[in-house]
Amino acid sequence: MALMPVDEALTRILDGAAPSANTEILPLAEGGGRVLARDLLALRTQPPFAASAMDGYAVRASEAVTGAKLRLQGESAAGHGFDAPLAPASTIRIFTGAPVPEGADTVLIQEDTERLDDGLVLVMQAPEAGRNIRPAGVDFTEGRTGLARGRVLDAGAITLAAAMNHAELPIIRKPRVAILATGDELRLPGQTLGPGQIIASNTFGIAALARGAGADVIDLGIAADRLDALDEALDTALAHEVDVLVTIGGASVGDHDLVQKALTGRGMALDFWKIAMRPGKPLMSGNLGKLRVLGLPGNPASSLVCAHLFLEPLIARLAGRPDPDRKRTARLGNDLPENDQRQDYLRGDLEIDAEGRLFAIPSAQQDSSLMTVFADARCLIIRPPFAPAARAGSICEVLVLRP
Numbered sequence: 001m002a003l004m005p006v007d008e009a010l011t012r013i014l015d016g017a018a019p020s021a022n023t024e025i026l027p028l029a030e031g032g033g034r035v036l037a038r039d040l041l042a043l044r045t046q047p048p049f050a051a052s053a054m055d056g057y058a059v060r061a062s063e064a065v066t067g068a069k070l071r072l073q074g075e076s077a078a079g080h081g082f083d084a085p086l087a088p089a090s091t092i093r094i095f096t097g098a099p100v101p102e103g104a105d106t107v108l109i110q111e112d113t114e115r116l117d118d119g120l121v122l123v124m125q126a127p128e129a130g131r132n133i134r135p136a137g138v139d140f141t142e143g144r145t146g147l148a149r150g151r152v153l154d155a156g157a158i159t160l161a162a163a164m165n166h167a168e169l170p171i172i173r174k175p176r177v178a179i180l181a182t183g184d185e186l187r188l189p190g191q192t193l194g195p196g197q198i199i200a201s202n203t204f205g206i207a208a209l210a211r212g213a214g215a216d217v218i219d220l221g222i223a224a225d226r227l228d229a230l231d232e233a234l235d236t237a238l239a240h241e242v243d244v245l246v247t248i249g250g251a252s253v254g255d256h257d258l259v260q261k262a263l264t265g266r267g268m269a270l271d272f273w274k275i276a277m278r279p280g281k282p283l284m285s286g287n288l289g290k291l292r293v294l295g296l297p298g299n300p301a302s303s304l305v306c307a308h309l310f311l312e313p314l315i316a317r318l319a320g321r322p323d324p325d326r327k328r329t330a331r332l333g334n335d336l337p338e339n340d341q342r343q344d345y346l347r348g349d350l351e352i353d354a355e356g357r358l359f360a361i362p363s364a365q366q367d368s369s370l371m372t373v374f375a376d377a378r379c380l381i382i383r384p385p386f387a388p389a390a391r392a393g394s395i396c397e398v399l400v401l402r403p
C-alpha cells in the first residue's frame with residue numbers, strides 16, 4: 001500500500017475543523033491569550049474631549065506670539081477640567097490628559113514659558129497653532145469596530161478592549177483534547193520501575209503542546225494493552241465530550257498494538273493509517289461521530305513530530321487561532337544523502353552566521369526513541385520524499401521548534 005503524503009494527511013485531518021459555535025463570556029481580566037468570538041465595538045469615544053498631550057499652558061495661538069505676556073486665568077488638570085472659556089489675552093495652566101478649555105486652540109509646553117511674579121506667563125517661544133492637542137475621538141469613536149472576531153487577545157488587544165469600556169468579553173470556547181498513553185510497559189514519572197518498564201514521557205510533552213496551542217487538556221492516563229482497558233478510556237473521553245482524542249503508542253503492527261482495533265470496534269471510521277513520513281509513519285486518523293481521533297506512534301520523537309505537524313494546526317483551527325507559523329528557509333549545515341519515499345523531519349540545530357544567514361545542522365543521531373536529541377533540537381529539517389543528495393550550504397525548509 002502506498003503511504004499517504006504528509007500534506008494530504010494534514011488536509012484530511014484539518015477537514016471541517018472550525019471553532020465551536022459555543023462562546024463563553026469571560027471577565028476582561030481572564031481574557032488574556034484567548035480568542036475573541038465576536039467583533040468588539042467601542043462603547044465610548046476616546047478621548048471623549050479634546051485633551052492636552054503635554055504639561056503646559058492652553059492658549060489661543062493668535063495671542064501666544066513670542067514675547068507675549070498672558071494672564072494666568074486658572075487650571076485644567078486630568079479629571080478636573082476648567083469650566084469657563086479662555087478669556088482674551090489669557091492662558092490656562094493645563095496638564096497632560098486634561099480637557100482643553102473652550103476658546104483655547106493650542107497647548108504651549110511649559111519649557112517654552114516663564115512664570116512672571118505678577119500672575120503673568122511669558123511666551124518665550126511661540127507654538128505652532130494647534131500643537132499638543134489630541135482631538136476628541138482621535139483614537140476611536142463610539143460604535144466603531146475596534147477588535148475583530150478571531151483576534152488573539154494579546155496585551156494590546158486587551159488594553160483596547162478595556163479602553164472601549166468592555167468589562168466582559170465574548171470568547172471562543174477552547175477545544176477539549178484528551179490524551180491517552182497506551183502500553184503495558186508504561187509507568188508515571190516518579191514511580192519505581194519494575195523489569196521491562198519505562199516512564200510514559202511524551203504524554204506530558206504533548207499535553208504541554210496542546211495547551212500552548214489553545215486546548216483544554218484532559219489526561220486519561222495510561223491504558224494497558226488490552227481491549228477492555230482501551231474501551232474504558234474511550235468511554236471516559238466520550239463522557240468528557242472532548243473534541244479530539246489523542247492516543248499514543250500501540251499504533252504499529254505488533255500483536256499488542258490494539259488501539260486501532262479497539263476504536264474501530266467502537267464505531268470509529270478510519271480515515272487513514274500510515275503516512276510517508278519519518279519519524280511518524282504509523283500515524284492514524286479517524287472519527288467517531290463528532291470525536292476526532294488522532295493516533296500517534298509511541299516513540300517519543302515520532303509522537304512529538306506528529307503532534308507539531310498535525311495536532312498543533314488542528315487545535316489552532318478548532319480554537320479559531322491563526323495556523324502555526326513555524327516554517328522557515330535555511331541552509332544546510334552538512335551534506336545529506338538522498339532520501340527514500342518518506343518525508344524526513346530531521347532533528348537539528350539552528351545557527352546564524354556572521355552575515356545573518358540561518359543554518360540548519362542535522363543532529364548526528366536521528367533514532368525516534370532519542371529524547372535527548374529531540375529536546376536539544378531547535379528545528380526539524382524537512383527532506384521531501386526522494387530528495388536527491390544535498391550539499392552543505394544548499395537551501396532547505398525547516399520547522400522552528402524553539403528560538
Ligand SMILES: Nc1nc2c(c(=O)[nH]1)N[C@H]1C(S)=C(S)[C@@H](COP(=O)(O)OP(=O)(O)OC[C@H]3O[C@@H](n4cnc5c(N)ncnc54)[C@H](O)[C@@H]3O)O[C@H]1N2
Pocket residue numbers: 181182183185186198199200201202203248249250251252253254257279280281282296297298299300302368
Ligand atoms: N514490523 C514493524 N514494526 C514497526 C513498524 C513497522 O512499520 N513495522 N513501525 C515502527 C515505527 S516507524 C514506529 S514509530 C513504531 C511505532 O510503534 P507504536 O505506535 O505501536 O508504539 P509502541 O510500540 O507502543 O511504542 C514504541 C516505543 O515507544 C515507547 N513508548 C510508547 N508510549 C510511550 C510513552 N507514552 N512515553 C514514552 N515512550 C513510549 C514504547 O515503550 C516503545 O519503546 O513502531 C515501529 N515498529
Ligand code: MOO
Pocket residue numbers: 277278279280281282297299302368369
Ligand atoms: O516513524 Mo517511526 O516514527 O520511524 O520511529
